[in-house]
Amino acid sequence: MPQKPFVSAQEVAERAGVSRSAVSRTFTPGASVSPETRRRVVEAAEALGYHVNHLARGLMRNESGIVCLIVSEMSTPYRANLIRAMTQQLQNAGKIAMLINTDRSDGSVDLALRQAIRYRADASIILSGMPDRSITQLCLKNGQRLVLINRDDDQQGPLRINLDDAEAAGRVVTAFVRAGCRRLAFANSQAGTPSLMAREHGFVAAAKTMGLPVRVERHGPTDYESGRVLAQRLLTLSERPDAVFCATDLLACGFMDAARHQFRVAIPDQLCVVGFDDIEQAAWSSYDLTTFAQPVEMIAREAVAWLVNESGQAAGDDSVRFQPNLVWRSSVRGG
Amino acid sequence: MPQKPFVSAQEVAERAGVSRSAVSRTFTPGASVSPETRRRVVEAAEALGYHVNHLARGLMRNESGIVCLIVSEMSTPYRANLIRAMTQQLQNAGKIAMLINTDRSDGSVDLALRQAIRYRADASIILSGMPDRSITQLCLKNGQRLVLINRDDDQQGPLRINLDDAEAAGRVVTAFVRAGCRRLAFANSQAGTPSLMAREHGFVAAAKTMGLPVRVERHGPTDYESGRVLAQRLLTLSERPDAVFCATDLLACGFMDAARHQFRVAIPDQLCVVGFDDIEQAAWSSYDLTTFAQPVEMIAREAVAWLVNESGQAAGDDSVRFQPNLVWRSSVRGG
DNA sequence: GCCGTTGTTGCAAGCGCGTGCAAATGCTGC
DNA sequence: GCAGCATTTGCACGCGCTTGCAACAACGGC
Incomplete structure (x- = not known):
């Protein structure tokens, strides 16, 4: 570690x-400098390789320009994509x-936020x-x-960005019924996050109003492998479901793979599948999964716009709701 | 923006x-404080919600604790995974x-590095x-x-971490020959990064020494869609290849999907496929792709260990080479 | 020729922190 | 009781930067 490697404004001056x-x-x-002075300064800075010390x-x-992104399982497709959109929007701003x-672990997010405070981050975004x-x-x-x-x-205080998970889940029931399905199932992980549970409850509630029972199964973390396990549970029932709504696309991919390769179930002929998130893999032709697209870009734009907004918490209600967009593909009959 | 929202050491004192x-x-x-003083300070800090200002x-x-990760297309599975491993290792350190x-764009990385300098990052990692x-x-x-x-x-100066791409590519030729393949092909993107080209050249060179010709095809960015296009090019040849090495798993997934669903080619019976990276999807049963696993954790650990190493550029040659690990799955006959 | 105005510049203070130095404190051994 | 030592503490400075303030220059209008 060299003693004084960085060139300072003093030296430029x-x-x-x-x-x-x-x-x-x-x-x-916006500061007041004459063109001539500015020219000389820029020239000297260039020559010396000067860069303003943002620290x-x-x-x-009292404004570091730093925004903290706090996230777990960041390499999953949906999360990775959200991080990409966020960093891009932040850079643009x-x-x-x-x-x-x-x-x-329990204190994990707290620890992260403490770190954000130490670096005097202007804001933190919790995913x-x-x-x-x-x-x-x-x-x-x-x-x-x-x-x-x-x-x-x-x-109150934080900006809350949410999807209308329950409403979306309701639309899935309609789609399944229209496809002639009667034995519905919901495949969930055990993570129990608000969005996952909202999808589950929304689905079950909508099915109930149409007089259809729903078999709900939960297992493990929200990943591909859990999807396979859930398929093993649901497809070995005596009353095998003919439609399953998976809480995320990752679960759906695992479910479809097990259904096809392990149980020889034809999709969508014998089984309709819907996922959630519209990750890149959902569009791959091995899956071609009907799913809900999260408006990732809009979420990122909204969040960043609110962050850089000078007017403080001026806008009364700091809560935004988006409608996910149902993307029809071939994993459900009669799109 | 409140005037003076953060509590300072002064107030704690x-x-x-x-x-x-x-x-x-x-x-x-390591500083010298009596237990009694320390106790009183910690207590006051706790009560006031004090956090050391890392800025x-x-x-x-002259050490910010910040390390810059500079990366493009960060939501692709391999990159996302590397970012995850890196941030984790950095946090541990x-x-x-x-x-x-x-x-x-050309100046993009330069701009990123300038940003790293502005925030006085202790180091930058360029992916x-x-x-x-x-x-x-x-x-x-x-x-x-x-x-x-x-x-x-x-x-000289930077730490360079590389894989032995060429050697790995050579092993693929052996595997293909052992599987009885004769008409080899290499599917690459047009990105032209050093690793992708090393894989291509290594494959072609190894095939040449065994007296086998290789059909090389390049197209677009390094993604799923390009894989599909490459399949369309290679599988419509009069002399259809019976083995293809894709420069990355993403290309391989696209290639396999097009091969199976569009051209009804059976894998591995009519066509052997090998990828590179061992992304999560390679293990999904729709692909079950034979591929090279990058030692992501080791790469991250090595990079961070070198960064935090006080002894400066002491160690003579700052270059590390890893051997990727061939993971045998069912996309090649006779694993 | 003088005054008010506008625009530019340097001075100096201060942001929150680490740390060298000297003073102060506590302790041991005689 | 006191010299000698180790440990702890406070003072004051400086890290590189922004910014209010006052000094200053330039300039047009009367």
Whole structure:
């Protein structure tokens, strides 16, 4: 670690023959500098390889430009895609993303938020897990903005972005009935996150109003392997379902693979399948899965727009709801 | 933006009835503080919700704890997985990851590195694209460590982590020959990155030494859709190949789907397929793809270990080579 | 020729922190 | 009781930056 490797504004000032303030102002949009001074400063900065120290700037401005992304299982397709959209939007807005991995353990998200505070992040976006209420309060008290995505929390202060999971789940029942299905099933993981449970309850409730029973099965984490296990459970029943709504596409892919290769079930002829998320693989021709597309770009844009919005929590209700878009593919009859 | 939302060491000091230095020392490992003082400081800090300001600390220490991850197409399975492994390892080492999206455009990586300099990142890890030599020099001159993953660059200074792509590609030829294949093909994208080209050249060279011709086809970006297009090109030839090595698993998945569903080709009976990366989908039973596993965890561990290593560029040659591990699955006959 | 106005510049303070230095404190051995 | 030592503590400075303030220059209108 060299002693003083980075070139400072002081050195630029000396080389340009101006004061240190002039250098600062040159790199501060909207500050008052004459064209001639600016030219000399830029020239010297270029020659010396000067870059404004955002750490020091953040110290003065009380605004670091850092936004924390807090997320678990970040390599799953849906999450990875959301992270991509978020970082892109943040960059467009002149912010920069910090990425923090969380796991299932209790204090994990709290720890992440503490890290966000240490780096004086302007905001944190939580894609996974629920932080303790005391921590979110700490963040807000420290002037840090908070965005909760699909967390379905009711506390005031953070921006809450949610999908209308229940309503979407209801549409699936209609689709299944239209396809002539009668023995419905719902395949879920045991994660028990608000969105997953909302899909389950929405589906069961809608089926009930149409007088159809639903077999609900839950297993393990929300991944491909769980989808296979769920298929093994549901397809070995004496009353084999003829339609299954999987809580996510990943579950659906596992389910379809087991159904086809292990149980020789024809999709959609003997079994209709619907997923959720519209991950890239859902469109692959091995699956061609009917599913709900999450408006990932819109979610990211909305979140970032709210973050950079100077007017504080001006807008009364900081809650946004999106309708997922049903994408018809061949895993359901009669699209 | 509230004026002074974060609580400072000063306030903690006042509440604890000690000097500000004492607070600072309490949170500096190895500093000299009496147990009693420490207790009072910790108590006050707890009560006030104090967190050390890492921005200011970075200013003093010339060490921010920030490591930049520079990556394009970050939502593809292989990249997403590498990002996950990296952030996890960084967190374990007490560092934190900044994530920067790049695109195909020329100055994109340079811009990202400039951003890394602005935030005084201790290091940058480049997973995509090649920065201009002048920029990497700028980083090194500023005392910033640099890691290039699969970039196959020869400049001194950065840590270079590479796979032995050519050697691996050679093993594929052997596998194909052993499976009784004679008409080999290589399916590549047009990205032209060093690793992709090394796989292509290694495959062609190995085939040549065994007296077998190879049909090489290149198309588009390195994704699923290109795999489909490549299948359309290669499977409509009068001399249809009976074995194809796809430069990545994503290409292979597209290739297999088109081969099976569009051309009714049986895999592995009529066509053997090998991919590269061992993404999660390669193990899905719709593909069950024979492929090379990149030692993602080891790559991440190696990179982070080198970054946090105090001894500077002590170790003579900063270049690491890994052998990818061939994972046998059913897309090749006679594993 | 003078004053008010506008635009530019340097000074200096301060953001929150780490740390060298010297003073202060506590302890041991005689 | 006191010299000698180790440990702890506070002071004050500086890290690189922004910004309010006052000084200053330029300039047009009367």
